[in-house]
Amino acid sequence: MTTIRTVGVCGAGGTMGAGIAIVAARGGFRTISYDVSAESLERAAKQTANFFAKSVERGKLTSDERDAILARMEHTTKIDDLAACDLVIEAVFEDLEIKQNLLRELDRVCPTHTIFASNTSTLSITEIASGCSRPDKVVGMHFCLPAQLMKLIEMSPGLLTSEETFKAAWRWTEQCGQTPVKTQDRPGFILNALLVPFNNDAIRAVEAGVATPADIDKAIKTALGYKMGPLELIDLVGLDTQVRLCEAFYPITLDPRAAAPPLLRRMVAAGLLGRKTGRGFYTYDGATMFGA
């Protein structure tokens, strides 16, 4: 079984990639953060330093432990620097062609024993793996945002993933203190397969005049004990993101619940993207709630 000592993270200048790099380094592994953008890497490095500074302030780490973790973290804009990695986790833009091209490049750079893991939330692991010559060494490893705080990882073998690869990757997530769950290589795995249609149903309920967004969220939180209602959650992740998720799922599943509701598309067209634009199903410059 592949012994993992050094981990590469592609797309480490992004929020998810930076979080995964924290998980890897905190787990005791030499971690090489790779991104094509030096600026993004620099910004992520500052955010990482701030994150660990807070961990020390809160007593979760000693300053010596923090220093040791940071000493394990390296940054590069050269993909060839990933040649030392036993495991490379990609968290680049959610686009099949981009991920396939990246794996082809990694295939060229990395030794034959290196495992490639994809953090995709919507794409097929098998299809991503078809971009390289070692599909047996490609595995799905879907972290939740923010990766440095959320323990869950959805682990998915592609059709050609070897058992040895899956076991090695699974063991690595446990060594990092994460909680892996096994799912099939299907759109959305578990989390998004259940969440995306549910959120769409909540939007359709607003559109159908069942209740106001505020009452829908209040009902869900009170009856089910959820921390956040579906419409609050959509506002948080962005209505445009919800459209993108629908566009990833619907053509593959043809599940009508996964299709973007007309109201969602109209709100995106109007620039009502949620918290990021100050208005979605709620407005965020005061107590007024849109549609309430």
Place this chain on the structure above:
Amino acid sequence: MQYAIVRNGKSRSFPEGDSFLSSAVAIENAEVVIYLGAAIVSDQAKSAVLVELGTESLAVHTGEDADEAFANVVGFARYRNGDDPPSRLVELVRRPWTKDGAVEAARKVFEAAGLEVVVCADQPGRIIDRLVRPKYNAALRLLDEKLATQADMDLTCRLGLGYPDGPIERVKRGGLAYHFEVTQALFETYGTPAYAPPRQAVVAALRKRNGK
């Protein structure tokens, strides 16, 4: 606001022993009359006449078209996951022509009892069942298709979404036969596959019917 209760059989919202039942007064002294399982009698002198709903539409009690005699009638259901104890949520149901004053009177009665109130239109499943039943259906179907184990599916929702429980453990705890009853009613009205009872719920309902 004082309320009277007219009961006939068991109530899902307020089971025997619920403190809400013991605070009721005689009808002649009440501003609001609450019907639990009993046929409503219109009474325009009251601020509101409330009728407990199961899976049926409020229009079953009031008629579809505007009728002054029923303009103060408000439907309600205290959400309950099958056999679980009732939650703190009360869904109020109104027709387009229901008087605002009646809805507000209903809200006051339940809020005074420490319950949380939301208002919804007279549509099948109200808010909660309309939204969660298709999700439970999907989870049960994905389980049958071996997407993952039940333990992993429930754990994923607890860890990934912060839910207090997973969808499959929740629907099973509430009772799959009850899930069948609700989804069958929703499927009959909406007609969309998302509401169709899943295999496991059909099995549970048949076994219950056969006394197993």
